[in-house]
Amino acid sequence: MQIYNSQTRKKEEFQPLHEGKVGIYACGPTVYDYFHIGNARPFIVFDVLRRYFAHRGYEVTFVQNFTDIDDKMIRRANEEGITVKELGDRFIAEYYKDAGSLGIRPATVHPRATEHMQEIINLVKTLQDKGYAYEVGGDVYFDTQKDKGYGKLSGQNMDDLEAGARIDVDDVKKHPADFALWKAQKPGEPAWESPWGMGRPGWHIECSAMSMKYLGETFDIHAGGKDLLFPHHENEVAQSECATGKPFARYWMHNGFINIDNEKMSKSLGNFFTVRDIVKEYNPEDVRMFMLSAHYRSPVNFSRDMVAQAHSSLQRLYTARENLQFLLKNAKDQPLTDAEKELMAQMDAHVQRFDEAMDDDLNTADAMGAIFELVKDANVSLNEQSSKAAVEKTLNTLLELTDVLGLLSKKADDELPQEIQAMLDERAQARKEKNWKKSDELRDALAAAGYVVKDTPQGQKVTKG
Numbered sequence: 033m034q035i036y037n038s039q040t041r042k043k044e045e046f047q048p049l050h051e052g053k054v055g056i057y058a059c060g061p062t063v064y065d066y067f068h069i070g071n072a073r074p075f076i077v078f079d080v081l082r083r084y085f086a087h088r089g090y091e092v093t094f095v096q097n098f099t100d101i102d103d104k105m106i107r108r109a110n111e112e113g114i115t116v117k118e119l120g121d122r123f124i125a126e127y128y129k130d131a132g133s134l135g136i137r138p139a140t141v142h143p144r145a146t147e148h149m150q151e152i153i154n155l156v157k158t159l160q161d162k163g164y165a166y167e168v169g170g171d172v173y174f175d176t177q178k179d180k181g182y183g184k185l186s187g188q189n190m191d192d193l194e195a196g197a198r199i200d201v202d203d204v205k206k207h208p209a210d211f212a213l214w215k216a217q218k219p220g221e222p223a224w225e226s227p228w229g230m231g232r233p234g235w236h237i238e239c240s241a242m243s244m245k246y247l248g249e250t251f252d253i254h255a256g257g258k259d260l261l262f263p264h265h266e267n268e269v270a271q272s273e274c275a276t277g278k279p280f281a282r283y284w285m286h287n288g289f290i291n292i293d294n295e296k297m298s299k300s301l302g303n304f305f306t307v308r309d310i311v312k313e314y315n316p317e318d319v320r321m322f323m324l325s326a327h328y329r330s331p332v333n334f335s336r337d338m339v340a341q342a343h344s345s346l347q348r349l350y351t352a353r354e355n356l357q358f359l360l361k362n363a364k365d366q367p368l369t370d371a372e373k374e375l376m377a378q379m380d381a382h383v384q385r386f387d388e389a390m391d392d393d394l395n396t397a398d399a400m401g402a403i404f405e406l407v408k409d410a411n412v413s414l415n416e417q418s419s420k421a422a423v424e425k426t427l428n429t430l431l432e433l434t435d436v437l438g439l440l441s442k443k444a445d446d447e448l449p450q451e452i453q454a455m456l457d458e459r460a461q462a463r464k465e466k467n468w469k470k471s472d473e474l475r476d477a478l479a480a481a482g483y484v485v486k487d488t489p490q491g492q493k494v495t496k497g
Contacts, residue, residue, distance in 0.1 A: 033088075033391040035253070036329060038261060038284040039185050039269075043393055048252055049282065053091045055247040056082060057281070059239060059256035059264070060142070062099040063123035064108045066306035069319075069334060070257070070290045070297055072134060076320055077287050077328040077394070078255045079136045080437055084390050087436045095246045096139040097239060098124055100146050101232055106221055116222050117146070130307040133316040135438035141246050145238040149224045152233045152241040155275055156213045156226075164274040168204045170216030170229045176209040179270045185284065186262035211267050213237045236267035240280075244272065254281035261286055285394075288331040317441060318343040324396040324437055345400075346439065349430075351495065352407040353440055356414070356427040358493050363420035372422040375413045379429040382406040386433050396437060403433050416489055448494070452483055456492055459485070 033046040048054050058078040061067045067075070075096075082094045100120035109119045128138070145152070156172055159165040164178050176182045176193075183190060193209040212234035217223035223230035243251065249272075256265065265284065272280040289296070292303040310319060322342035326332045368376070382402050389398035410426045434440040448456070459474040475485050478494070486493045 034393050035283050035285060036393045038286050041187075044283065046252075046283065048090070049248075049250065052089070053093070054085050054253065055093045055251040056085075056095065056253045056255060057239070057243040057247055057251065058094070058096045058139075058254075059260055060096040060098050060139075061123075061127055062102055062104060063120045063127060064102075064105040065123060066126055066308045067130060068297070068304060068306050069292075069310055072130075072307050072310075072319065073290055073323050073328075073332070074255065074257045074287045075131060075136050076134060076323045076438070077396075078285070080324065080396060081253075081255065081285070081394055082137070083436050083438060084394065087432075088387070092140070093247060094140045095243060096142055097242050098127070098142060098144045099235065099238060100124070100144045101222065102235060110220065120144070120146070126308075130311070133311055134307065134320050135317065135441050137438075143242040143246065145233065145242070148238070148242050148245065149233070151245050152237055153214075153224075153226050155237060155241045155244075155271070156233075158275045159213065159271060162274065164271070165213055166206070167228055170214075170231060171204070171212060172214035172228055173205055173210045174213055174267065174271055174274075175206060176211075176270065177207050179274055181273070182209070182270050183266065185269050186266045188262055188266065209263075211236060211263065213271065236264055237271060239264075240268050240272045240275075243268075243281075244276075249276040249278050249280075251281060253283045253285060255285040256287075258286045258288055285328075287328045291331060291333045293335050294333055314339050315343065317439065318346055320438060321346045324439075325400065327397055328394055345404075348407060349403070349434060349440055350442070352410060353427070353430060354493075354495055356410060356423055356430065358488075359414060359416065359418060359423045360420065360427060362416065363418060363423045365421075366419045368419055368421060371413065372419055375409060375422055376425050378409050379406065379425055382409075383429060383433065386436075390436070399433075399437070403430070403437075406430060406433070448483075452478065452481060452494075455481075456485070456494060460492060463487070 034043040035046050036042070037044050056078065058074065061071055082092050085092045098120070101116060105116050105119055109116045112119065156165060159174065160167070160172065165172050165174055183193070190209070214226060214228055214231050214233060214237075216228070217230040217232070221232065223232055243254070254265065254268070269280050291297065292305070295301055295303060297303055318339050322334070322339050323332070325342055325345070382405060385402040385405070386399045389395045389402060392398070406426070406429060410430070414423055414426060431440065455474055455478055459471050459478070462470040462474065478485050482496060484495050
């Protein structure tokens with residue numbers, strides 16, 4: 033598998049640290065609100081990365097954190113008159129609801145910063161003991177000038193940083209690029225005991241401490257949105273490698289931005305949407321389909337038209353699944369024809385094309401192309417006379433590949449509403465009695481209720497219109 037490594041700025045052959053295993057750390061949300069549509073992209077993309085490694089036979093440890101202590105959380109908790117922990121608990125629960133609606137599986141581990149305070153303090157202390165950190169009035173800063181490799185991940189130039197580019201200049205810091213590892217307690221803030229007095233961690237140190245606890249001092253892949261490349265991930269690399277003297281993450285993956293109707297998403301433009309907002313208007317699985325229709329490193333434009341296209345494409349896959357399931361119910365065990373043997377070989381070829389696309393830096397767009405070629409072959413080659421083995425192989429291949437992308441998540445045989453099933457039963461009886469007028473009336477009534485009925489030699493086939 034080739035992965036574009038943000039650190040080397042080129043595609044590299046993925047070589048796992050431990051044979052047959054892969055460790056992935058993906059930056060999770062700060063839990064002060066519902067997560068927005070921009071956050072949804074990395075959550076979906078790296079969920080697929082995790083699924084794909086499992087598909088290829090790897091044992092995957094997937095870690096995604098919750099930042100549950102920071103300025104935004106303190107501010108909102110104070111506004112609502114609740115504790116930061118209560119706020120975090122609430123929005124972690126809401127995260128699971130929204131992530132679940134998008135087909136995002138829970139991580140192997142979801143560490144919370146507040147539950148790893150000792151690991152964080154130990155890491156800060158190590159950096160101070162090694163001369164990479166200094167204390168000023170209970171605050172502890174990382175000394176970027178002591179790290180000769182600082183800027184290597186993002187390509188930032190220290191001369192630019194000297195001028196304060198993208199950095200808040202603080203008089204107490206030795207250099208504008210220096211960043212907080214530990215922050216002294218301010219009135220009304222939650223705090224923890226530490227060698228520097230009561231305080232709380234800086235943002236960057238949390239991820240280093242938690243990733244190393246669950247994946248080791250060196251691990252395979254660190255993932256996140258492009259917006260995290262600098263300063264967050266740059267600072268993670270610096271503090272982690274200075275503390276351990278070892279390489280941190282071996283591969284860095286960053287997804288591209290989302291625009292809304294061709295404009296950058298921002299609260300000031302009024303086009304800032306949470307996933308909770310979006311799913312009031314759109315089917316969450318359509319949103320997932322849309323996210324995976326472009327390469328993860330490319331920017332994507334979220335619009336009604338684009339999601340409508342994704343919906344149409346997804347419905348083609350559902351229709352294919354329903355057709356195959358219907359054929360399978362009535363298929364007979366019989367010898368394979370030469371054409372069916374050829375079809376089964378094509379199924380293996382589709383899996384190979386899918387894997388080749390995904391091996392090319394997680395190219396989900398081309399991988400989907402392989403799935404739609406599979407559907408096309410199935411539509412042309414299979415019918416009511418096809419053997420059970422041919423239909424079963426085709427259906428299983430479709431389900432295997434769509435599962436890697438987290439698609440076709442609706443249950444195969446969703447129970448029909450009781451009144452719809454009653455109408456279908458009544459219509460079946462009418463046809464048995466050759467009461468064609470009543471049969472047609474019931475078919476029209478079902479259509480008005482949103483169900484399309486097709487009569488086949490094997491019986492009524494119903495689909496949601």
